[in-house]
Amino acid sequence: MIVRYRLLLIAGVVALIATDLMGMAIPWLIKGGIDAIIGKGGVSPSLIKYPLMIVGAALLQALLRYFWRMNIFGFSRRIERDLRGEVFAHLLKLPLAYFQHMKTGDLMSRLTNDMQSMRELMGFGSLAIIDTAVIITGSLSLMIAIDPVLTFWSLLCLPFISFSVRFFGNRIFQKSWDVQQHLSLLSTYVQENLSGIRVVQAYAQEENQIRGFQRLSAEYRRKNLWLATLWSVLWPLMRIFAGISAAIVLWLGGRKVMQGAMTLGEFAAFNGYLAMLTWPLIAVGHVVNQYQRGAAALSRIIEILDVPVAPGYRESELPTPTEPIRGDVEIRNLNFSYGDGHPPALRGISLKIPAGATCGIIGETGSGKSTLVHLLLRLFEPPPGAVFIDSTDVTTIPLPRLKAAIGFVSQDIFLFSDTIRENILFGYRDADREALEESARIAEILPSIRGFTRQFDTILGERGVRLSGGQKQRTALARAIVKNPPVLILDDAFSSLDTETEDDILNHLREFMSKRTTILISHRISTVKGADMILYMRKGEIIERGIHEELLNRRGAYYRLHQRQQLTREVDEMPRREGPR
Amino acid sequence: MSETMHPEDEIFGKFYDARLMGRILRYLKPYWKLLVLSLLFLVLYTGTLLLGPYLTKIAIDQYISAGNLDGLKLVVMAYLGTVFLGFFFLFGETYITEYTGQRAMHDLRTQIFAHLQKQDMAYLDRNPVGRLMTRTINDVETLNELFSTGVVGLLGDAFTVFGIAGAMLLLDWKLALVTLAGFPLIIYLSRFYRRRARDVYRESRLVLGRLNANLQESIAGMGTIQSFGQEEKAYERFQGINTDYRDVLLRGIRYNALFFPVIEVFSALTIGLTLWFGGRLILGHALLPGVIVAFIQYIQRMYTPIRDIAEKYNIMQAAMASSERIFALLDTEEKIRNPLVPKVPRQFQGAVEFKDVWLSYNPGEPVLRGITFRVEAGEKIALVGATGGGKTSIIAALCRFYEIERGSILVDGVDIREWNKQDLRRRLGLVLQDVFLFSGDIAGNITLGDPRISEEQIHAASRRAHIASYIEQLPAGYREEVQERGVTLSQGQRQLLSFARALAFDPRILILDEATSSVDTRTETLIQEALKELLKDRTALIIAHRLSTIKNVNRILVIHKGELWEEGSHQELLARQGLYSRLYELQYQAQEHGGNGAHSPVG
Numbered sequence A: 001m002i003v004r005y006r007l008l009l010i011a012g013v014v015a016l017i018a019t020d021l022m023g024m025a026i027p028w029l030i031k032g033g034i035d036a037i038i039g040k041g042g043v044s045p046s047l048i049k050y051p052l053m054i055v056g057a058a059l060l061q062a063l064l065r066y067f068w069r070m071n072i073f074g075f076s077r078r079i080e081r082d083l084r085g086e087v088f089a090h091l092l093k094l095p096l097a098y099f100q101h102m103k104t105g106d107l108m109s110r111l112t113n114d115m116q117s118m119r120e121l122m123g124f125g126s127l128a129i130i131d132t133a134v135i136i137t138g139s140l141s142l143m144i145a146i147d148p149v150l151t152f153w154s155l156l157c158l159p160f161i162s163f164s165v166r167f168f169g170n171r172i173f174q175k176s177w178d179v180q181q182h183l184s185l186l187s188t189y190v191q192e193n194l195s196g197i198r199v200v201q202a203y204a205q206e207e208n209q210i211r212g213f214q215r216l217s218a219e220y221r222r223k224n225l226w227l228a229t230l231w232s233v234l235w236p237l238m239r240i241f242a243g244i245s246a247a248i249v250l251w252l253g254g255r256k257v258m259q260g261a262m263t264l265g266e267f268a269a270f271n272g273y274l275a276m277l278t279w280p281l282i283a284v285g286h287v288v289n290q291y292q293r294g295a296a297a298l299s300r301i302i303e304i305l306d307v308p309v310a311p312g313y314r315e316s317e318l319p320t321p322t323e324p325i326r327g328d329v330e331i332r333n334l335n336f337s338y339g340d341g342h343p344p345a346l347r348g349i350s351l352k353i354p355a356g357a358t359c360g361i362i363g364e365t366g367s368g369k370s371t372l373v374h375l376l377l378r379l380f381e382p383p384p385g386a387v388f389i390d391s392t393d394v395t396t397i398p399l400p401r402l403k404a405a406i407g408f409v410s411q412d413i414f415l416f417s418d419t420i421r422e423n424i425l426f427g428y429r430d431a432d433r434e435a436l437e438e439s440a441r442i443a444e445i446l447p448s449i450r451g452f453t454r455q456f457d458t459i460l461g462e463r464g465v466r467l468s469g470g471q472k473q474r475t476a477l478a479r480a481i482v483k484n485p486p487v488l489i490l491d492d493a494f495s496s497l498d499t500e501t502e503d504d505i506l507n508h509l510r511e512f513m514s515k516r517t518t519i520l521i522s523h524r525i526s527t528v529k530g531a532d533m534i535l536y537m538r539k540g541e542i543i544e545r546g547i548h549e550e551l552l553n554r555r556g557a558y559y560r561l562h563q564r565q566q567l568t569r570e571v572d573e574m575p576r577r578e579g580p581r
Numbered sequence B: 001m002s003e004t005m006h007p008e009d010e011i012f013g014k015f016y017d018a019r020l021m022g023r024i025l026r027y028l029k030p031y032w033k034l035l036v037l038s039l040l041f042l043v044l045y046t047g048t049l050l051l052g053p054y055l056t057k058i059a060i061d062q063y064i065s066a067g068n069l070d071g072l073k074l075v076v077m078a079y080l081g082t083v084f085l086g087f088f089f090l091f092g093e094t095y096i097t098e099y100t101g102q103r104a105m106h107d108l109r110t111q112i113f114a115h116l117q118k119q120d121m122a123y124l125d126r127n128p129v130g131r132l133m134t135r136t137i138n139d140v141e142t143l144n145e146l147f148s149t150g151v152v153g154l155l156g157d158a159f160t161v162f163g164i165a166g167a168m169l170l171l172d173w174k175l176a177l178v179t180l181a182g183f184p185l186i187i188y189l190s191r192f193y194r195r196r197a198r199d200v201y202r203e204s205r206l207v208l209g210r211l212n213a214n215l216q217e218s219i220a221g222m223g224t225i226q227s228f229g230q231e232e233k234a235y236e237r238f239q240g241i242n243t244d245y246r247d248v249l250l251r252g253i254r255y256n257a258l259f260f261p262v263i264e265v266f267s268a269l270t271i272g273l274t275l276w277f278g279g280r281l282i283l284g285h286a287l288l289p290g291v292i293v294a295f296i297q298y299i300q301r302m303y304t305p306i307r308d309i310a311e312k313y314n315i316m317q318a319a320m321a322s323s324e325r326i327f328a329l330l331d332t333e334e335k336i337r338n339p340l341v342p343k344v345p346r347q348f349q350g351a352v353e354f355k356d357v358w359l360s361y362n363p364g365e366p367v368l369r370g371i372t373f374r375v376e377a378g379e380k381i382a383l384v385g386a387t388g389g390g391k392t393s394i395i396a397a398l399c400r401f402y403e404i405e406r407g408s409i410l411v412d413g414v415d416i417r418e419w420n421k422q423d424l425r426r427r428l429g430l431v432l433q434d435v436f437l438f439s440g441d442i443a444g445n446i447t448l449g450d451p452r453i454s455e456e457q458i459h460a461a462s463r464r465a466h467i468a469s470y471i472e473q474l475p476a477g478y479r480e481e482v483q484e485r486g487v488t489l490s491q492g493q494r495q496l497l498s499f500a501r502a503l504a505f506d507p508r509i510l511i512l513d514e515a516t517s518s519v520d521t522r523t524e525t526l527i528q529e530a531l532k533e534l535l536k537d538r539t540a541l542i543i544a545h546r547l548s549t550i551k552n553v554n555r556i557l558v559i560h561k562g563e564l565w566e567e568g569s570h571q572e573l574l575a576r577q578g579l580y581s582r583l584y585e586l587q588y589q590a591q592e593h594g595g596n597g598a599h600s601p602v603g
């Protein structure tokens, strides 16, 4: 990345060095000017010569300065953008498990705040390093040229400066790290609180939450104050050292001028260089500091880049087959666990769904139904040799091909705060208006949309807050249908729908599903009973399988479930209305 | 993934706004004594700064040129004195300012947060989380910068510039006038720069806001992006904004790169002028040489603050804009406020009455139209009906999340508008249709950090919600970490947890909005059994689509298109042959006639 902009950087650095050298020349010219006035006496052309030279030098310097600013700062901003883009692209390929264990606020802060610190390191940091080096060597050599002994005395404070910079620098770094970290904590707290504000208000927990926030904020204040204390000692301390040096020069230099061992111009110039030195000397500490902060930020960014991408996104040499996916699904003895320490979520799953067939999955809460379909989609990586589509191991199917082939309605619906149209067309932007309306019709969301004033242009709000639970599900359903995929997976996609709507949708879908492999996960027997095969899952295993009638005849778990869901016509089973008390 | 703009984001503030400044200062009022002290320190510190070159001048003109070593010693001592005094003044000033600033910011931040807690849902629906976060965190940070470097720094800079100008005039007014001749031009230039810088600033804020919004949604919706294979598109979108951001910033660099060198040129020009004009004066014996040395030092010290002022302009403006947005937020009235003297029913029993209730989320589009019903204390009621009919909205109105448009809702005979909101809600145990879990541990999610709920109650509630056995087999049991939104739990487990939460709060009125829609039937039945006992003399409102789950209710309300369509017991409704009986028939058929009914997916 740096290589891409190296010319920019090199040109900038050269200009910066030239700027600094030019800056060094100006006190020298001032010295000449003063000496020309006092030394020689009598109006000479040199009276105008030095002022003109000063202005000339300043103009040249301004030009150079413009140039380095454009180059060096331009360099850092370009790097920032490229790196941010790269990190984002990397994020898009990370396994889903990564996002489940990182906080959104934390990741955001890395892509914005840390990026900014990194940019400052690249910009101001490189500026300060070069500046410091050039000015220190330049000023020092000129000072020595004027008077080596005076230079020695004036730099008496130097060890103190570097000592205190080191002393404070480390602590300041520590504290600012603390502060940064705490700020991220504070943001995350606010984010979660606002995302869950309905719960907070419904349980009248506002005071509780405010107290929690207050605690965090007070801690933040305390940390900030610590940092401020360090700064408010360090800066004035630097000034003291600079002041002592200046006093020494005034004393010793003044004496030398009295003795005639030094001209007044030299004295003034010496003072000028000393003043120039103070900043870089302080800056040494600053640079170390900024370097550390930038490095810390960079390491937080690199941390993301070091997370290996999900296996599916790794480059594969296998050629992409051109024929479309038919939709044969086969699973052979699949075992899966969410990681060490987690109990197995799936155990010895085997099944075969021929293309075009419908498979219903029913089962207990937490039995692994969602896990199973997540593996089919490679949202989590299945072990090799276990999950096959069209007799190809899914771990070898190129991801774009796999994802294009599967229409998925997740149990945990996420809608974007965009229009309904954009949300439905999310997975397939090329769909025309007809396809859009057709999928909305199949998903039974069209009547609702027709009811909105802005129709398909209705903005949904964050995560779709402006829709009812069932409307959200149906929008997600339409989003999967519009893709027109050979495999359709509905993970509990009717849980928030009334029977009538569900029935309508299933009727619309019948034709659609007859040509596609469909996996229907549900808790309602009525949803899956017509499927070509039904699996009953418990604790990560398939404990019963077969078609509806078979399963009923078996009088097992499925049968008992069926009994539980029975509605009875027997009138007296319904309790009578109890009168008011 | 739209990065929709909102009017408040367009606020960019002026450099200075007396009304706003007045309000900002109000937060500093408790600390005004300290502030006065810090201001005093600031003036004193500036004084020590000004004294330096003046002492140099005295040293040169009075002692060095006269060869008076003792005098020089005196001046050097005085110089050292100013240096040490300066140290204390500067330290005092910096520390006190920071201290008061931090205190005031803490107060402000807490106030904003507390204010947000009280907002009604309509407001919170409208304002994305990211934006409100920016208000509470980033805008306050910006304002903090105003305190720590802005106001005081600006005052300091202004003191310095005027002080130096004054000192120069005192030293030699003729030379000073020549030196200061370029001033008006500089002021003009800074104005020009400021305007440009402001435009860039304005744009960069807008683009950064879009960048943040996109980032947040992309990360939160990563599962959806990946399962639809939309990585490429998401990247393009992000990179577009990212590039815009870079380009705006690059433009900002250009203005800075032009302005700052030009200021330096002015500084050199002034020095040249001083040398030339001063030189002539000296040759004409109208000026002492020390004055020139002092002047040059003054000029060098003067241009730093001038440059700073231009830079601090950005801080000022950012702070003004931030504070305007903050105050706009604080000024949004609490739409749903508590009455001054809340009424408390004599006895809390749990009767609910809706009288001709109308509710609209968007004006003119009523979602509830004249809902009227009554629930006696201890009665169990089911709300059923087609999706989007308004069931959740009825609950939301009852909890006073949204203010109803017309009609009234009474709880135990008292209008909910006369209740204290929090008191009311404490009596209602609500399981929301959209489950939300906080990061933290399981126990914390059940109690929400309420210290009044004992460990015992947590366990009892979990047992009733039939999640206890799951929790207990986890390595850390009730202390097991829950991720943001509970993403590592199965959907049913999340629902059960939030069910347990409602039970732990032991409400008089239990409200279940599709509370077990993703839970398997066995568990659901077990929960119902457990609830039977618990709900004995409590009121319950249950929303469910699976009619088998409402077997135990006393009465059923059928909600359709925002109206109460039918009402009655199961038998009454069946006898009526209306909407309910149709729903019932459908479900009944679905279970009776196996794989060949109209409902069946594969014909």
Ligand SMILES: Nc1ncnc2c1ncn2[C@@H]1O[C@H](COP(=O)(O)OP(=O)(O)OP(=O)(O)O)[C@@H](O)[C@H]1O
Binding pocket: A097, A100, A338, A342, A345, A363, A364, A365, A366, A367, A368, A369, A370, A371, A372, A411, B487, B488, B489, B490, B491, B492, B493, B518, B519, B520
């Ligand atoms: N990302 C994850 N990390 C760790 N454990 C997980 C994760 N997702 C699910 N689990 C656990 O794996 C088990 C199976 O979960 P899964 O979501 O597949 O269940 P399910 O059958 O879909 O349940 P439900 O009917 O409630 O939706 C559960 O015990 C759950 O807690």
Ligand SMILES: Nc1ncnc2c1ncn2[C@@H]1O[C@H](COP(=O)(O)OP(=O)(O)OP(=O)(O)O)[C@@H](O)[C@H]1O
Binding pocket: A465, A466, A467, A468, A469, A470, A471, A496, A497, B125, B361, B362, B367, B386, B387, B388, B389, B390, B391, B392, B393, B394, B433
């Ligand atoms: N926060 C909101 N802002 C704007 N409109 C809303 C909001 N919440 C709901 N609506 C609209 O109000 C209508 C009724 O929604 P509600 O959530 O009350 O339905 P519901 O009966 O609970 O449906 P479901 O069974 O699908 O949950 C819907 O058309 C919905 O789009």
Ligand SMILES: [Mg+2]
Binding pocket: A369, A370, A371, A411, B490, B491, B492
């Ligand atoms: Mg699931």
Ligand SMILES: [Mg+2]
Binding pocket: A468, A469, A470, B391, B392, B393, B433, B513
């Ligand atoms: Mg609802």
